Amino acid sequence: MVNPAGTNPMTYDFFGAWDATGPTAPHSALNSYSGIPKADFHTSATIAKLKGLGIPSAKPLLGIGFYGRGWTGVTQSAPGGTATGTVGGTAYAKCGSEWWSYDTPATIATKMAYKNQQGLGGTFFWELSGDTANGELIKAID
Template sequence: MIRPEDRENFTGLVREYRKQLDQASWPFRGRYNLTAFLPADPVQIDRGFQVKQVFRDLTFATTQGYDYHGAWDPVTNQQSAIDGPAGDPSTAEFSSQVTIDAYLERGAPRNKLVMGVPFYSRGWTGVTNQNNGLFQPATGPAPATYEAGYEDYRLLKAKAAAFTVHRDEKAGFAWLFDGTTFWTWDDPIEMKRKARYISDRKLGGAMIWSLDGDTANGELISALHRNLR
């Protein structure tokens, strides 16, 4: 439950952390970093944070750039699109563009704003075989290794040959579909796309959830690194 005073209280908490960290760093050279992980939904941003004031005391903040949709939704959808896709049946748009714009409009400095990217997929099964599985009803979360509806990239890649890859080049996301099971798909091509978006908008960088989802040879982190400028 969010109370009206929580916005000001969080600002005060961050200010106190900054003050004490600065005191702890003296007389050493440098300054301790203070960071925060912040939500994607503009409604939650406005309920919980005084963005401009908070960013004054943060070294940087990471935004949630994933879980825009998942198997908790009754129909399939993207989980980390750069922009809102055409035909999305959702009542509110969730995308990285919406999130980044929300923080910038509320006073966050570009160079302190770090965009989250996923090294995992969200999946549904029992999906209606129409529109390549996108925006279709599903019976539930797709079976997976650790948690239904959630699979690391490295594990899903081993099964990807059984699926067809589909991409929305305009909205900036991809998915896998085999006629009944649907997985979001953040592969090296999508990581390159995200890295270029981050660079083009002059943001502070990328945050990953999480490194252990990558392949042994680091396909995803390499794609990010090569394309961040």
């Protein structure tokens, strides 16, 4: 039986601090990409899995992480690199020896288009204090 209240799949934290030495990878990628360290560790695979289990499209809500995940001691710019430790979708950047993954208003807009195309029930996020003072991330959900 499907939960009538819906489901909130955590479509973020696919990669992060629990793997202190990597692989570095976007923690909330919408789709797969060349070199993804673990197959199906992305949002569209999660949604497809839920639909495959018989959950109607209108039940899942798309989750957005309002924070970044990162590593230190990184020498490789592309996802899949190794790290010496952790710090702290989508977008990613290598800054010195640190590698960060995060969502921006532009990546959230892409996720909202995906949500609408898939007919998902809505969006949720974690956690409001990770947004900018003028609410750039939450406004991108609109």
